[in-house]
Amino acid sequence: DSGVTQTPKHLITATGQRVTLRCSPRSGDLSVYWYQQSLDQGLQFLIQYYNGEERAKGNILERFSAQQFPDLHSELNLSSLELGDSALYFCASSVAAGINTIYFGEGSWLTVV
Amino acid sequence: KNQVEQSPQSLIILEGKNCTLQCNYTVSPFSNLRWYKQDTGRGPVSLTIMTFSENTKSNGRYTATLDADTKQSSLHITASQLSDSASYICVVSGPQGTYKYIFGTGTRLKVLA
Numbered sequence: 001d002s003g004v005t006q007t008p009k010h011l012i013t014a015t016g017q018r019v020t021l022r023c024s025p026r027s028g029d030l031s032v033y034w035y036q037q038s039l040d041q042g043l044q045f046l047i048q049y050y051n052g053e054e055r056a057k058g059n060i061l062e063r064f065s066a067q068q069f070p071d072l073h074s075e076l077n078l079s080s081l082e083l084g085d086s087a088l089y090f091c092a093s094s095v096a097a098g099i100n101t102i103y104f105g106e107g108s109w110l111t112v113v
Numbered sequence: 114k115n116q117v118e119q120s121p122q123s124l125i126i127l128e129g130k131n132c133t134l135q136c137n138y139t140v141s142p143f144s145n146l147r148w149y150k151q152d153t154g155r156g157p158v159s160l161t162i163m164t165f166s167e168n169t170k171s172n173g174r175y176t177a178t179l180d181a182d183t184k185q186s187s188l189h190i191t192a193s194q195l196s197d198s199a200s201y202i203c204v205v206s207g208p209q210g211t212y213k214y215i216f217g218t219g220t221r222l223k224v225l226a
Contacts, residue, residue, distance in 0.1 A: 002156060033214075043157070043202060045214040056213050090156055099145050099164060099206075104156030 003027065004105035006091050012111045018079040021108045025072055025093030031055065032074040033094075033102060034066055038087035049074060050097040081112045115140040117205050117217040125223045130193055134220045136186040136203030143207035148177050148188045151200045151219070160188070160201075193224045 003026035013019055025032050034046040036059075045058035049068035060066070063081075068074045078085060088107045094100040117138045126132050138146070145164045149157035161170040161177040163186070169178050174191045190197055203217040 002158075004156075035214075042218045043204075043216040045216070058213050088154075092156070099162060101159045101162065102147075104158070106156050107154075 002103040002105060004091055004093050004103050006089075006105040006108050008108060009106070010109045010111075012113060013081060015081055015083060015112055017081050017112075018077065019081065019110065021076040021078070021089055021091070021110075023074045023076070023091030023093075023105060025074070025091075026103055029093035029095050029103070030072065031094045031097045031100075032068050032072070033092040034060075034074070034076050035090040035092065035104075036087045037090060037107070038084075041087075043090075046076070048097070055097050078110070083112050086110060086112045115205075115207060115215050117203055117215050119201075119203050119217040119220050121220060122218070123221040123223070125225060126193055128193060128195055128224055128226050132190050132193060132222065134188045134190075134201050134203075134222070136188070136217055138184050138186075138203075138205045138215075138217075140205040140207040140215055141184070143205050145206045146177075146179055146186050147204040147206070148175070148186075149202045149204060150197075151202055153200075157202060190222075193222075195224050195226060198222060198224045 005024040031050045037043045046060040048056040066076045092104040094102045120135045148160040151157040163179045165181045176189045200219040202219040
C-alpha cells in the first residue's frame with residue numbers, strides 16, 4: 001500500500017459525460033501528479049501540482065482539468081468524454097516537487113461507452 | 114522530439130537467472146531517470162532514481178546504470194524470482210526545471226519456474 005488513495009476504483013460512463021476522479025496523497029506529501037495509462041499509449045504524464053499550485057503540465061487535453069485543494073487532495077475533471085478517454089488514471093504523490101520518490105495510487109479505471 | 118525507447122519489448126527467463134533491460138532516450142537536457150516496476154493493473158512502484166551525475170544505483174536485486182553521454186540506461190535484475198514478473202518502465206524527466214515526465218513503453222518480463 002503506497003498510501004495514495006484514489007476514488008472511485010472503477011467508473012463506467014457514457015460519451016459526452018463529465019466525471020471527477022479524486023486523490024488523497026500520502027500524509028505529508030505536498031506534490032500530486034496525474035497520469036493516464038491506455039493500452040495504445042502507455043503511461044502519460046498529465047499534470048503536477050505542488051502545494052496547491054500547478055507545477056508542470058504534460059499531455060493533458062483541454063477537456064481535462066485538475067486542481068489541488070488546501071487540504072492537498074486533488075481532483076481530475078474529465079469532460080465531454082470520448083471513447084478514447086477510456087483508460088486507467090493514476091494519481092501519485094511525493095514529498096516535494098523535485099527529485100523525490102513518487103508513490104502511485106492503485107488507479108481509477110474509466111470506461112467510456 | 115523527446116523520446117524514451119525500451120528494449121526488449123518482452124522477455125521470458127527462468128527463475129534464478131539474471132537479465133538486463135535497456136532504455137535509450139533522446140531527452141536533452143534531462144533532470145533524472147527513473148525505473149519503475151508495474152504489476153498488471155496496479156500502480157507503478159519506484160525502483161531507482163538517478164540524476165545525470167550518477168552512474169549506478171542499486172535497490173536490492175535491482176541495479177540501474179546510466180551513461181549520460183550515450184543517453185542509455187540499463188536495469189539489471191539478479192537472481193530473478195517469480196515475483197519479478199511485471200512490466201518495467203523507464204521514465205526520463207526533462208527538460209530540466211519543468212519536471213515533465215516522459216515514459217518508455219516498458220519491457221514485459223515473465224519469470225518461469
